[in-house]
Amino acid sequence: METLIEFFSLQDPNIRYVLAGTILLGISAGALGCFAILRRRALVGDAVAHAILPGVCLAFIFAGGKDPFMLILGAFFFGLLSMVTMDFISRNSRIAPDASIGMVLSVFFGFGVVLLTFIQTTGFVDQSGLDDFLFGQAAAMVGDDVLVFGGLSAMILVVTIIVFKELKLVSFDPSFAQSIGYPVKRMEFLLALLMVLVITAGIQAVGVVLMASMLIIPAAAARYWTDSLRIMLLIAAGVGALSGVTGSFISYTAPAMPTGPWMVVSAAFVFFLSFLLAPGRGEIARYFQKRNFSHKVACENILKTLYSMEEEDGRTDRVRPGKELRKRRHLTGRTMKQVLSSLLRRKLITYYGGTPDGYMLTPAGRKEAKRLVRVHRLWEQYLSQHLQIAEDHVHEDAESMEHLITSEIEAQLRTSLGSPELDPHKSRIPYDTDESKPSGSAAEEDSKKSLAGKAGYKPGEKGKGGAS
Amino acid sequence: MSKNPAVMSTPDRASNPPLEVHDLTVAYDQKPVLWDIDFELPDGSLTAIVGPNGAGKSTLIKAAMGLIPASSGYTLIYGKPLDKQRQLVAYVPQRESVDWNFPISVMDVVLMGRYPHLRLFQRPRREDREIAMSVLAEMGMDAYHKRQISQLSGGQQQRVFLARALAQDANIYLLDEPLAGVDAATEEVIFTKMKELRDGGKAVVVVHHDLQSVPGNFDRAMLLNLRMVASGPVAEIFTDENLQKTYGGRLNILSQMIEESRQQRFVREADS
Numbered sequence: 001m002e003t004l005i006e007f008f009s010l011q012d013p014n015i016r017y018v019l020a021g022t023i024l025l026g027i028s029a030g031a032l033g034c035f036a037i038l039r040r041r042a043l044v045g046d047a048v049a050h051a052i053l054p055g056v057c058l059a060f061i062f063a064g065g066k067d068p069f070m071l072i073l074g075a076f077f078f079g080l081l082s083m084v085t086m087d088f089i090s091r092n093s094r095i096a097p098d099a100s101i102g103m104v105l106s107v108f109f110g111f112g113v114v115l116l117t118f119i120q121t122t123g124f125v126d127q128s129g130l131d132d133f134l135f136g137q138a139a140a141m142v143g144d145d146v147l148v149f150g151g152l153s154a155m156i157l158v159v160t161i162i163v164f165k166e167l168k169l170v171s172f173d174p175s176f177a178q179s180i181g182y183p184v185k186r187m188e189f190l191l192a193l194l195m196v197l198v199i200t201a202g203i204q205a206v207g208v209v210l211m212a213s214m215l216i217i218p219a220a221a222a223r224y225w226t227d228s229l230r231i232m233l234l235i236a237a238g239v240g241a242l243s244g245v246t247g248s249f250i251s252y253t254a255p256a257m258p259t260g261p262w263m264v265v266s267a268a269f270v271f272f273l274s275f276l277l278a279p280g281r282g283e284i285a286r287y288f289q290k291r292n293f294s295h296k297v298a299c300e301n302i303l304k305t306l307y308s309m310e311e312e313d314g315r316t317d318r319v320r321p322g323k324e325l326r327k328r329r330h331l332t333g334r335t336m337k338q339v340l341s342s343l344l345r346r347k348l349i350t351y352y353g354g355t356p357d358g359y360m361l362t363p364a365g366r367k368e369a370k371r372l373v374r375v376h377r378l379w380e381q382y383l384s385q386h387l388q389i390a391e392d393h394v395h396e397d398a399e400s401m402e403h404l405i406t407s408e409i410e411a412q413l414r415t416s417l418g419s420p421e422l423d424p425h426k427s428r429i430p431y432d433t434d435e436s437k438p439s440g441s442a443a444e445e446d447s448k449k450s451l452a453g454k455a456g457y458k459p460g461e462k463g464k465g466g467a468s
Numbered sequence: 469m470s471k472n473p474a475v476m477s478t479p480d481r482a483s484n485p486p487l488e489v490h491d492l493t494v495a496y497d498q499k500p501v502l503w504d505i506d507f508e509l510p511d512g513s514l515t516a517i518v519g520p521n522g523a524g525k526s527t528l529i530k531a532a533m534g535l536i537p538a539s540s541g542y543t544l545i546y547g548k549p550l551d552k553q554r555q556l557v558a559y560v561p562q563r564e565s566v567d568w569n570f571p572i573s574v575m576d577v578v579l580m581g582r583y584p585h586l587r588l589f590q591r592p593r594r595e596d597r598e599i600a601m602s603v604l605a606e607m608g609m610d611a612y613h614k615r616q617i618s619q620l621s622g623g624q625q626q627r628v629f630l631a632r633a634l635a636q637d638a639n640i641y642l643l644d645e646p647l648a649g650v651d652a653a654t655e656e657v658i659f660t661k662m663k664e665l666r667d668g669g670k671a672v673v674v675v676h677h678d679l680q681s682v683p684g685n686f687d688r689a690m691l692l693n694l695r696m697v698a699s700g701p702v703a704e705i706f707t708d709e710n711l712q713k714t715y716g717g718r719l720n721i722l723s724q725m726i727e728e729s730r731q732q733r734f735v736r737e738a739d740s
Contacts, residue, residue, distance in 0.1 A: 172570050181584070182583070
């Protein structure tokens, strides 16, 4: 707790520097990462990040020790070289892009490890801090480093904001961009350049092994929350900054601990939360959407069952026992209870507590049931008439489509079929014009009203218990 | 595209056709897909490019727009080279060519049609938004301007693409399969719009897959099958003989040569 206060009070100027550096890096990597994942170049980023290790090692050798300018120069050169190599391989050979990415990643990184071992074993250069470039060490950043790496991040961010409109166009529809004379090739090169630069900016704080995840994870998390590229960039930048803060805090409290993994873990944590909680797209929201839909389907099936029972004996005045409904629909007791109480609540059915007790459709419920039966039969008719599907094959399909057919599609079906009277099984298609009767005569309708008024058929408003 | 004597001639809007393509040959991996195409289009025309699958219909407009490299040939817009006249041409790519899950709204897509009227790095102005809204309304899509593009049906997506082209306010419209897989209502909207553009003096070229609907809706056609079989007014060129040449068997000498060159490449590869 004390360290937490000490850290965030920002008394120590070095903490301020380190924090500023990692936040800037997180923001620029997050924002730029959005373009990387939308253009499906995330893996390229990973390859570039690994491929800059030889550049880092050569910078150590030439400078005789750690020198931020040499580091950036070396890293940038090798980053660019790896990108050009990948491009060259996939352009001039039959090797698929994923294979060329994998090759460049491992070959460059392998070469880097060779150089690293060479420096460590010969010891002719000051190798202190060299290990930090594998997994990052934000706390090792001192004045100059922060100025250089942070400045680089800030510059990338500014450029990204300036060319946002152009990057958006080129990422979404490059051939259209080309058709209006946009310099697509140059924009793509600029984007690649920015990516190499942001990876270079991250070698001290995050390290080459994990830098790509600072491009990918915040952007992937951000995609869950929005459908706007601008907001996606903002969220990704925020997630990046947050991971930067976490990473540098850990780096400060446990100096032996590499920063990169902690930044990645905290970004991944945000991703996990997004994956679960994001409205609409998150797993939890999707679970409820799915559950709501299957509840809707179950409700609609009960309405339909009640209606078809009315159709069978031609009577709308009969109370239908819950037991029989369950037998026909094969629902568990629990589901049945939920479905019936929801239908009662929406006043689509009523409960009568006499002997036998049971349920009846209300006029509103009958209207809805009729609609379902109607779209079911219209769909069957459509399948058999327009798609020449055999009569005995159309029912199953209609069973699922009836829950999805909107009123617009229903109208289109009716126009295209000319509001037919019968479905392929010669069942009558019920339209709203023929009042609330499924079939039979108007006399029965009257008798229903008088029957329902008689003793023994008491409307039970809170008849939830009647499900079993 | 490339330097050509014709480029040097004085461009005259009145006497030069809106679009001419000369000597266009395109090859993928050495394999020719278009042979020596020549055509020009008058103002106020509605032209269908028809031909069997793999005839090079989309390739023709892509190459004419310089989107894919051509082995030879050049495009002139009102007698001037294409690159100086791009703002006069609106191109509608195939719907499948973009990722419709891209986080972008209908409005944003249509605003892209205004980019040729903006400087590099300049943000769209209010006037551009107004134009975007009005072209969306013309396509019956104004109510959807805030929607994310993945939430649209195929037909609606196509209308958005067309709205973007209208926002460009061009003279020449090149549309790649705008009617593929769209609903009947969208088809009608698009046909109406295309005819409106033609009547407004624009040159409209459409890659079209449905031979049946050509005579009723288009006034010109290009029958394409690797080479231009015929090009001109529909009434003149839609003859049984031409259609047979376009859609008939592939055993003509040209396709044999193409097959030959494909095989040659195969051998060369095996050698290396």
